[in-house]
Amino acid sequence: MESSTAPTASSASPVKILTVGSAVGSIRDLFVKIKAIDAKHGKFDCVLCIGDFFGPLKEPGALGNGTDETEQLLNGDIEVPLKCYIMQGENPLPDSVIEKYAKTGGELCKDVFLLNKSGIMTTAHGLRIACLGGIYNPGIYTTAEAPPGFASPFFSTHTVERLLSNTLVKSSSKSQSKNQTYSSLTSILNASSSSQLVDILITNDWPACITQHSSAPLSSPEFSSEGAIPLDEVIRKVKPRYHFAALGGRPPQFWEREPFVWDDEAGRVSRFVSLGAFGAEAMGGKKPRWFYAFSIIPPSPSNPAPSRPTNATKNPFTELAPRPPKRTLETFESGENFIWGNVPQPGKRPRTSEYSTLFRHFITSCPERQKPPEGYVCRICNTPGHLVRDCPTRHAVGDTGGRKPRPGYVCRACASEEHYIEDCPVANAGQRGGERRGKRDQVKEIGPDECWFCLSNPNLAKHLIVSIGSECYVTLPKGQIIPTQSNAVGNDGSISTVPGGGHVLIVPIAHHPTYNTIPADIAPPILEETDKYKSSLRALYAAHNASAVFFEVGRLSTKGGHAHVQAVPVPTSLVGKVEQTFKSQGIDFNGTLEDCQSSALPGGRGRSYFRVDLPDGRTLVHLIEEHAPFGVQFGRQVLTDILGIPDRVDWKACMLPEEEDKADVKAFKAAFASFDPSM
Template structure:
């Protein structure tokens, strides 16, 4: 099927005759188009423009395409929208728009819906502290949008009225419209949202200019984002206010298609730093992850004075706003969320989403081995990923592997970490490590082992990632650089044999503290005790190695998911190749 064809419009400001005349003309000459999406102020500036609006609301004039708008402010907005909200057909939870009249739909608050196969998210209104019923967005709208953003799948189009602050960072100055650099800054909340949502297209209005920024990379995602700012309808400077796109829905695209990047792609404007860090070596200098390790990412729990929960912390355990976050970082609520409890229910005590698939009651902790993905006795274990099984430990292909032979070494029983495991487990861990070292050495590679020991970790796993020989010399430098950017220094253990280094580490390990450690080639172990109020990046080890390997888009395992068939093939290939080194063959 041909991809849907969508028209985008900047602020109509009540100039509906001019807007729909232009839409009809474009639709006739280059159409047909499937829908029109309007950003920026939809209603007129004053009551003088209400007659033109009323002709369409009353049905005396036809609207040529299904039209969706988010700019619910201006003259007449309260009267029109209040009446629409009372209509029987608009009752309930309707994220795909409240019908105003034939072919005209109001996208209220925030939400996500599917339009001709495209996933469309939106934030209606503008930022304001006035608490108006219409024309402004609330914290609830932001939290709901963050909740929707965490759901599986890629957002194709994100609609906001105001520009995000920082969008001009890293942009080509030759393409920026005259005067825009001197205009008031954008909305920082939208910057945070768009960095989390990672849409393929971000469309805004209200600045009065047309601006299509170079595509930019997203953090922890393989696809790019294109920003499009549109001018107001009928603007005096004749800036472009209509734009056509025809994107293939991400849900139907292959991984190669979704990860294609044009040559003019820039880094994300939302991770901009003025001064580049000092370069340590030729390998480290090429690390695209430099900017990720910032001191601001050391975060304290519960820094706000409100009882509202921080959605980002609850959903991922990591809040990018750090000490500036005004919402509550509640570990108990996070654990309930991990058991499938609805965020809205946790935050407000109720959920108003009519189609919510999450639990609306607090859940007692069930047997860990029944819920755990890694316990061999669990019905949830993905046995097709297992490559070798011993008496106390087993090896498995990592879910969403960073590289092809990314392996996990895990205890068979439910243990929180490898450092406090029984001695018989430790003996097998070391045996597996030595086998993997020999195997990768035969393939002219070194192997890096790391573990994130979190005091509430559900099941221990020691990750093993092979590294090309020509990158191994930069390993210690790049881990030290990443630590420096987070504001700490690694403790260094060195021994001739890795088993001796692990003995020292086990002897020093305090089970009441969280710990990250990495075992490097040559018997070097780097470790860091994570303080109680320090928020340590969950995927730190993987992110550092992704940077070293120039695989920034694979830093998040969720971007590297494979089908079960692909996983089975990868496991069989590894098992056949590893067979002569397998200590359990």
């Protein structure tokens, strides 16, 4: 979630920031230390708390009757010395914190703000701070059905996609003219690389290649082979001036890398710092450094290009170090063995040799092999003490009899967290005899790079986008219902007086199948921004003698989809026909539309539905029964009937040339500018 505040007159002055490592639940003591540091070295403008702020979740009944420091903080009973921004580290967040975040949008108490798991914040000084919380697990990263929320310790492809989508938005002050805002939006739609730059990036994990080309000594050699590979691509795109990470070892250790330069960005300089945890025990007689103070000047076109630091190294993200060559057959036969050293090898050993037996014993049954290395954490259950193959949850059974999913997985067909999609009764309902599909017959799910609505898809029709917010964007559809440009010839010109036609889609930036499947802990800001766009569109339509009809087809399927709400202006003279026409058409489709006065749909998250918001503010919902026919163009068919333009049912037949689409976009943006909540 990106917030923006107008820059002050002192924007060109350096901003003084204190960054601290994981508090691991020692909140009161950390704030006491921060207050002392600020008194001695301040005044600081704000504090960035990276890593685990609350620490591991406590067992039920171990909270001291609600008087632990987390509850004290949420109740405002702990003194906060400076404005603090915190993030999710390597543990799930407490339920009470998630609930407070959902209610307030991030403000946990006075001067303590929880950043979105993947989002951007623009400070009052004009600094752009990006956050990616959670930890990287290769299996969960690629299999998660939706962005894991705060209740999961992991991040996924969807989390990263959401972060990069949000970085596309340039911050703009309230003092900017409308022309400047349009210019910024144009650069967004053109996917300008400069629009993704951030000043500060905070993450829990390290990027995979950060140690390359560095001569700074590591506290542990294993750091050179660890790290989250997806973070490398994030850094290549956002090019942070400062990058702070928390999970540098167990316990975390301090490490500061030499700066490196982005030659394609006028010599932009990046610095990476990993901090130790606050209050960590001393190792080797010395406690790891857990705080870092620095000053940074907000970006400005008038700022001179930075000078290249004398200790700058090659950029590890653009000049990857070559991998060592593979060992050849001759290497093995010459007697050099990577496990046992330089051992004479007179010839190839038979498979049944004594050596082979001993080696097999070492791999499979040696007691020493059963012990995980120090600091090892099982990637299945995220707990130490055992190897993956010995994990007690490895063979856990889900609610439908198949394997139990890893934390963070959500079935795209029914939104359950208790089974994989191949074991889902909804996904498999239409199969003969109720048998599950074989792997060869499974329907391939839609990924973000294939989805028509994901901003990361290079084939997305970006020229149709008219507004981008923090959580959602608004776009004209291909082949809108309202006839415009060359399609308006021969049609009733009074169908809509909204410039550009007015038929638009409100689309969440993050990939979710339907609005009803968005996880509860991340849903509030998405729903709030959707409602803001709805209110703005109602006001725009009203200014052109029309009312808004919103509809969503929440169709769950094995392939999944991407949630979106369609908004169509209906002339005021036709508003009285809307409800009755929807209900009569619903009967034709062997279903009934029920009055629904609450935002929560009856039937729970695992149901398909059709929802329409009437001009008077009431909502009608039709629950789509399994196996029952229901056309995805139902809403469009009803509205073309109301508007008296039945030939506009098929969107493909209504498509315009790109130049005419761009003319509609320009006209709509000009009319929407004074109503747009993203400005």
